Structure formats: structure tokens, C-alpha cells
Amino acid sequence: MGSKFTTSYALASQSLTQADPEKTARLAGGLYDPDAKAITIDLCARPVSYLLDKQVLIWADTGEEFTETPADIPILHYLQNAKGAQPTGELLPYRELWGANAQSGPFISRHESHLAAKYGSDPEAVLAAAARIKAEVTLQSGDARIKANVFPNVPMVVALYAPDDELPAEAKFLYDSVIREYLPTEDAICVAETLGRRLTS
Secondary structure (H helix, E strand, O other): OOHHHOHHHHHHHHHHHHOOHHHHHHHHOOEEEOOOOEEEEEEOOEEEEEEOOOOEEEEOOOOOEOOOOOOHHHHHHHHHOOOOOOOOOOEEOHHHOOOOOHHHHHHHHHHHHHHHHHHOOOHHHHHHHHHHOOOEEEEEOOEEEEEEEEEOOEEEEEEEEOOOOOOOOEEEEEEEOOHHHHOOHHHHHHHHHHHHHHHHO
């Protein structure tokens, strides 16, 4: 069963229906189309539209229904909580986000491990994947830092560390602290998974 049948999706949809869509789009860094009654924002550099009348998400570039769970509810929460807050530049690991659940740590670690396995030994190999999502890449001493906008006002950084004589390859998700203004902490796992998929697919 898709997320659109859950209580969280229904509550967020109801809130968006009652809000001023043009204002919501502007504060979220997106666009509002009054004819289509659609709010469009980028998810990892690909446009996603929320259709207010139908209360569904679609890929704006193809018109196909958005079925990429678990990213759908974070999209609605991002729109619902949009107040125009901008990135702070303060980067935090998941465990330092307010209300982070220690039991969720293994889920984050799993996605970090996938990135480390794919790119840790050759961080430069991430360049092509990063370009697809319009991410900024900094290479230094065999390591790499990828900065990508998961949502228009919510950047994340993936730090890749090459192996050495003592430590294996490692990857770490870092969140700009502005994420607290847009998403509940449990959504942080979902957006990390989404970014990880974009970089490894």
C-alpha cells in the first residue's frame, strides 16, 4: 500500500489544500501553476509536482505518478512546513538532529555503507552521479565531499573517505541544520535514502 493511503499523507495533504499555494511554493523555493493547481519543487534536481485537486504527486517532467516511497511524505512535509528558511551552513550527522532515534542509526549506516562500497576506493567515480543531480563535488587528498540540494532549501553533504592503512573506506551523511525547520527527524532517514539512491543508481 502506498504512502498516499497513510494518515501522515492525508494530514499533510489536508494542510496543503487549506494553505495559500502560491505562498507555499514561493517559501519552498518552487513554483505554482494556477491552471494545473500544482506546486512544483525539485527533489535532487528533478522536478516533482503536487496536484492540489487530486492530492497526488507526479514527476513534472514526464507526468507519471510519483511512486518513490519513502520520499513522498517528506515532500509533503517540506511543503507544509515551508517558511522560507535558508541553509545555515552548519552540518550535522543524523545522531545530532533534534529528537534523533538511536534505533534508526543502523538504517543510516546501511545507506552510508552502500556509498562507501561503491565509491570509497575511488571517490572520483562519484563525479558522474553527482553531475546528474547537479551536486557540487570537492576532491581533496583522495577524499570527496558531495553537496546536493535534496529540496531547494535543504542541502545535504555526503563525505567520502578513501581507505588507508588503518581504516576502511567510509561515507557519512551530513545535514544542514535548516532541515529542522522543514522536516521531522524521521524524514531525515528518508531523504538520506533518496540521495543515496540517486548517487548509486
